[in-house]
Amino acid sequence: MEFWRQPNELRHACERAREAGRRVGLVPTMGALHAGHLALIAEAKRRADFVAVTVFVNPTQFGAGEDLARYPRTLDRDLAGCAEAGAAGVFAPEVAAMYPPGEETRVRVGATAAPLCGVHRPGHFEGVATVVAKLFALAGPCVAVFGRKDYQQLQVIRRMTADLFLPVEVVGMKTVREPDGLAMSSRNAYLSPEQRSAARAIPLALTDACRAFARGERRAKALLEPARARLATVASSIDYVDLADPETLAIQSEDAAIGERALLALAVRLGTARLIDNVVLGEDAPPVAGAAGEAG
Structure with a gap:
């Protein structure tokens, strides 16, 4: 399994895969992977020949007073899980790589992002849309798999992908639950x-x-x-x-x-x-x- 830290490393790996006739699958995550994430990787592998997993705790989707600093970070364990699940590579950039000095561009979201979590986490979906747009730009034409537990996020990403004519098939996977029904998170x-x-x-x-x-x-x-x-x-x-x-x-x-x-x-x-x-x-x-x- 490959490991990439720089954005261009992910871009070039995906380009090489397509040049070799392989379909690229993308599984964006914030890490701390559990069985729900592994199910996303399995679905991506079913739909694509070269699956890249991203592990990035995206600061722009956290508001003031939220849990950015303490969000669980378990990269070594995540890498082991991705390797076992058969991912072709993992992209785990530093914040400065995704948001370099002087950056100022954000993706403005609309009505789909306004209700529900949009009311209680202002700016959250702008951060989500921005980082996912960056990941889609790096991966290029691909199939991207997201969980339906984050249903509003999924719909915001679908809307953005359609509105910006991005060459990405967005797939939503059913929520993976613990034996007592609690959604894995x-x-x-x-x-x-x-x-x-x-x-x-x-x-x-x-x-x-x-x-x-x-x-x-x-x-x-x-x-x-x-x-x-x-x-x-x-x-x-x-x-x-x-x-x-x-x-x-x-x-x-x-x-x-x-x-x-x-x-x-x-x-x-x-x-x-x-x-x-x-x-x-x-x-x-x-x-x-x-x-x-x-x-x-």
Whole structure:
């Protein structure tokens, strides 16, 4: 497996792969890799012949007071995991390589980035779009794989890719979960044992809504209120629990009757950990299987 520190090293490696007739796959990450990331690599390998993984904790997507300084950094372990997963190479640049002195350009995002996390993390998606645009520029024509746990991020990236005519196929992979249904996340490492136990309320709240939807419930308020009530018993605070259009992310009114598909997205805090999760009602399976009597 190759290891690249400089942007041009990634660019040249991808160019050589295409010249050899190989399709390039790209898996952008912030490191602290877990089984969810490895599933993204596996999907990229299924779709491409040369898979590059990026490991970069991007400072422009963190706001003041957020966890940039303490975000887990486990590069040696990440490299071992990427090698075992069959990645062709890993790009792990320093911040100065991605944001050289004098840089000032950002990708301005629009309505897709405005609701949900956009309300609570101003500037976050501008930072995400900027760094992903840089990575796409370096990798060139490729297939890029992202997780659906970060559903809004995925939609922002899809919108940017289409709007800027970037030669990248963006693929969204279903959320990989722990046995109890909690979405795998690098930030789960922040949870104490008690908080980790309490966090099971997140997939159970989504499961409540999935099952109510499957029974024919279409009233937004009736889908949201039980989820909010379950989370309120364990969360330190709730940023949002909302229903939105799964394509545009426009928030659905609580008085509305929703259609045959709807995104139910949430962000909650347990101690210092901010955790996000979602399901697309009418499309995704309940996060917790066989939890009758537990998930309502």
